[in-house]
Amino acid sequence: MATSASATASSSLLHRLHDDISSLSSSSSSSHHRSSSLSLLYPHKTSPTSPRINFSPKCSMNPLFVMPVEKKKKSSLRTEAVRQLTGSLTKAEGFRFAVVVARFNEIVTKPLLEGALDTFKKYSVREEDIDVVWVPGSFEIGLVAQKLGQSGKYNAILCIGAVVRGDTTHYDAVANTAASGVHSAGLNSGVPCIFGVLTCEDMDQALNRAGGKAGNKGSEAALTAIEMASLFEHHLKEIAV
């Protein structure tokens, strides 16, 4: 509640304000201007020429009136503060990576690998912290990725291959197995295994994604490896398995 001294101070302030407005309204030319200018000051006014001022402490016009802040209702759907965890791309120095790369379609997988290594270097990953392991084809990637993940030596495993459709349904077996193999390696080892294996209808599609007009998917996969390594190292390591 306002004290009597402050109530007196506020009422003289409001009177002065009222006098100013009266002089304003008598000098203003158009009733519209008058009512609009008054409405800015007296949003609850009852008429343009005789604004009503309520000195009640509960009145919003009283300068001592404190608008009650509606107590934020806690929703069962949301907490007060939502934590958001994400991996950083700026703290890659010191991370260790293994790269499993298929030799099949080497004309494609070699530039994919080079794109990945360039990206690791750009993000300060040391050369001595990268091991490259060659396998015959994409079908073999999953098993080797899991073995490397289970070694506990790496922050992430990057898997690179190029599966290109031929005349038979062999493509489906290799592509599907490569994908499920890399996925299982991550789940079984608990180490991020990144799927950088192209699955393409023809060689043009593959070359376009190995440094051609569609970019370099090996480089993109290396960025994913860095982000996942950071997420696990900086945010998920303490979480009990």
Ligand SMILES: Nc1c(NC[C@H](O)[C@H](O)[C@H](O)CO)[nH]c(=O)[nH]c1=O
């Ligand atoms: N056709 C492709 C293959 N085929 C080979 C398999 O990956 C595997 O090495 C073989 O079946 C023996 O187990 N591999 C690719 O990476 N890309 C292809 O297009």
Ligand SMILES: CC(=O)[C@@H](O)COP(=O)(O)O
């Ligand atoms: C993905 C494959 O295995 C494929 O390249 C093999 O070619 P094809 O189906 O003509 O034997």
